[in-house]
Amino acid sequence: MSEQAREQAFTAGAATPATGAGEGARVDRTDFDVIIVGAGLSGIGVACQLQRDCPRKSVVILEARGAIGGTWDLFRYPGVRSDSDMHTLGYRFRPWRGEKAIADGPSILAYVEDTAREFGVDRNIRLRHKVQRACWSSADARWTLEVLGPEGEALTFTCNFLQMCSGYYAYDAGYMPGWPDMERFKGGIVHPQHWPADLDYAGKRVVVIGSGATAVTLVPAMAEKAAHVAMLQRSPTYIVSRPAKDAIANWLYAKLPERAAHVLARWKNILLQMYFYGLARRKPEAVKKGIIALAEAELGPGHDTRKHFTPRYNPWDQRVCLVPDGDLFKAIRAGKASIVTDEIERFTEAGLKLRSGEDVAADIIVTATGLVMRLMGGMALVVDGRSVDLGATMTYKGMMFSEVPNLASTFGYTNASWTLKADLTAEYVCRILNAMDRGGYAFCTPRNTDPAVTPDATPPLSSGYMQRAKDILPKQGSKRPWKLHQNYAKDMLALRFGAIDDGALTFTRRRPA
């Protein structure tokens, strides 16, 4: 279904305004307690949690696109799927009922849409509303948002608290390094972020440039129909096979009430993720050997795993790629796919010329070369007349920014499922809003007054997209609450049970009328 058709279906289904938090649905209303920017997995999650924990707040979600779901609606390439399990990529407050824990994109999109409908937050979404600029006024304790409306008209919205759920990458275009002579190539060049719905690759020779999660997903999926798919990588990535179906989780769901099964399946996977990540950090050499030995076992003899499967970095310096049921290894074993580790010298009419001198013939070249990182959905941020350079701020508890009042931004884990941190962020924002109401405060601002805290500009991963963006990323501090843990258990204790008034979050009272 096209984005436009989905928009019509969605708008028809969400026609009835809700009450309470649903006041957001009245189309003429433009002033709210909370505005959420982005209706992806995170935006829908925050809206549901606000409805549960802050039912009296008026809330609206402004979404730039004509459909909800964000990532899971945008990416349409063959085989698109999660690379973490849905018991943790799904919400804490709504079980994942699918049989496969490593789920395909359309099922994840359906889960986001069903959640929005089930909780009634679909009625509070304004589609085709792109937020371009947000200006905070301390005198009014309000954000004023400049928004591009559905017809290209300039709209203004206001709110007390701004919750950014705009993801972390640019939606208009993916990262394209560019190579010499690209225009000479006679076949088709496709970027996974803009997959042509009618691309026919049956019986064709395909080259996928890249070695990240998207490349390892595309290669086995396209190999089902293509004549051959070659994955061309400059350097290898850690690749681990895992069953698509989580047998223990499915057993728990068959035997226990849904709620109990959900809690147990989720915690099993949280603890496993934490254990393997911790092991990789403590014993990188042993984990490296283990991952490569597993790849060797999956591929069988006759494959150069040292060349194609041994990265230059340690496990979890970059995200480890997961392949469900070893699908990539199976495609390679069957001769339907192969890996080439080399660099592109230039494009030719018939494919690619590599630095080694080898020619790779192709009918279609897919540039799975990654994303362009973009924070705050490209929105300009102004606080009391002063432009904010996010790269010069420090991140508070991984969700707010030093000297930026009443604004939180959802940024999930890079070493575990995104939603684990997204859910905790939503929970904490609800706690902050309720604490401000109880104390009669108008706004809160993270402020570092401790001279011992020093900013650290190291991004959480050494991946290309993070390195390219290191100047625009907010810094983390050398200690709490400015330091990122990337650890769910620690964050859960701090965000669910820790004191809101921690000395770094400063509260300002409402002015007397």
Ligand SMILES: Cc1cc2nc3c(=O)[nH]c(=O)nc-3n(C[C@H](O)[C@H](O)[C@H](O)COP(=O)(O)OP(=O)(O)OC[C@H]3O[C@@H](n4cnc5c(N)ncnc54)[C@H](O)[C@@H]3O)c2cc1C
């Ligand atoms: C192909 C792919 C696979 C992934 N798989 C996994 C996985 O398996 N596990 C995992 O943990 N993570 C994964 N991720 C990371 C993934 O992005 C998150 O898991 C999650 O979907 C992000 O949700 P989000 O709602 O925060 O952001 P997004 O899904 O990016 O949604 C952001 C929304 O905000 C809207 N928006 C942006 N700017 C504006 C603006 N200025 N005004 C209005 N609206 C705006 C966008 O249109 C979009 O709808 C994957 C990412 C990609 C690209």
